[in-house]
Amino acid sequence: MILDLHNHSIKSDDGRAKVENYCQWIRRREVPIDGFVLTEHRQFDADSDYRALEDSFGILILKGSEVETDYGHVLVFGVNEDLLHAFDFTRLDLPLATVVRESERCGAIAVPCHPGRTRVGMCAHVEERGPVEGVGIIEVLNGGSRGTEDHDAQALAGKHGYAGIGGSDAHIVSHIGRCATRFPRRIKSEEDLVAALREGKYEAVSWT
Amino acid sequence: MAGPSFDDLEVGDELPEFKPDVSMERIRLFVGPSGMAAGRFTDHEAARKEGLPGAIVPGILSAGILAGLIHRWAPGSRIRQIDTVFRAPVLVDSHPLCRSVVTDKDESDRTVEVDLTITNEQGETRVMGTARVEL
């Protein structure tokens, strides 16, 4: 099963894509993904209900978040009520250690994204201050990467033994499905996704 | 030239690509009347002194160029809304590529929504956006 793990809709300040339009695009362009995760910036969108779209298009739509930490931006999968009360998703300066630890405690999982990106990725921060305990997975393929950013992320993963995921970081409809993650098992829910990520059997894939 | 017919269009259809002229000569012609004659747009050296990699194309010109791309594809169409995000500078004297694709159709008012991008020579997205166009 292939899931694109990093996307934004109009719920994000810089997102311009309606979720229905992502679905239409995936079907019309035969984008080879089975589903995607909406990781809105600095928030968890608890209100939107995409079940009708899932049924209509046969596409799995999951929800996560992209929060901002002292080590750059971090995707959080498996967000639940406990985690929403564990830290303030809107802050720009969350300690990565806290996000990782609290996610683990609440049954979620934190994945630093676009690590090779200046300031908002963890590579330079690790270089400067060392790795953060508890990080086990990073995003090694990001659809918005420039230059050597993905290469730097992969080098970081190799050095520290991190597993790697892929996500498009789409903000407009036509950018979905640029990168994704292939899992050997079936995933039906956020809980399944967290379990699959913990198992460590997956690979980042790219079509760009 | 006749434009595309609304009924024939489908989500996923691509508009013809366009390579805009962003030469220094062209930028200087633009910035005077637009009241934007700042060094960061018209002088590579002055732009570098500001910490930029070179002179940059004004964002509003990028937006205007993308609107022009839509009109070249669909002459006579009416752009109801165009929203552009300037994610990274487009450099003057570079060779960017403008692209657009249909991402939605609204039968009720015969409008289409399109994605818009300007990428640099490395294929990196510098400007992205959307527009709603009445055909």
Add this chain to the structure above:
Amino acid sequence: MDLEALKAEWVGLDFDEKKFDLSAEQLRVFAVSCGEEEPRFIDPNDPDFQAAPTFVTTLRSARVLPSGFPNLGRPFDAGKKVILHAPIRGGDQLIGRSRISDIYSKTGRGGPMIFVVHEMEFRNQRDELVAVVDSRQINQPEAK
């Protein structure tokens, strides 16, 4: 920087009003610069001659930010949303009214950024709403 206090003080505040007398030549030059080719945008003698859609982004208020607004760092244009309601013609006299419609912060490749959204509403000499432009300005406090 207390963002909530900044928002409470400035968001929603109308702070500028400016008149613009538009010449057909001004409209033509902009359209040509953008690579427009249709006579309705580049030929002032065309019966439907009008401004290219994003022309209004060149009409700037007397002030970008209200008087007394704090210096938040070096400003950059982060994007523009233009909603068009009616054609703008050569000879039109527009009034542009400005307000701050949102302030928010995030971190980007350049470090911490504060976004200020400047909304400008344009009406013509018949008081018809012709366009609304949202300008998102990035301010980088570390680059003051």
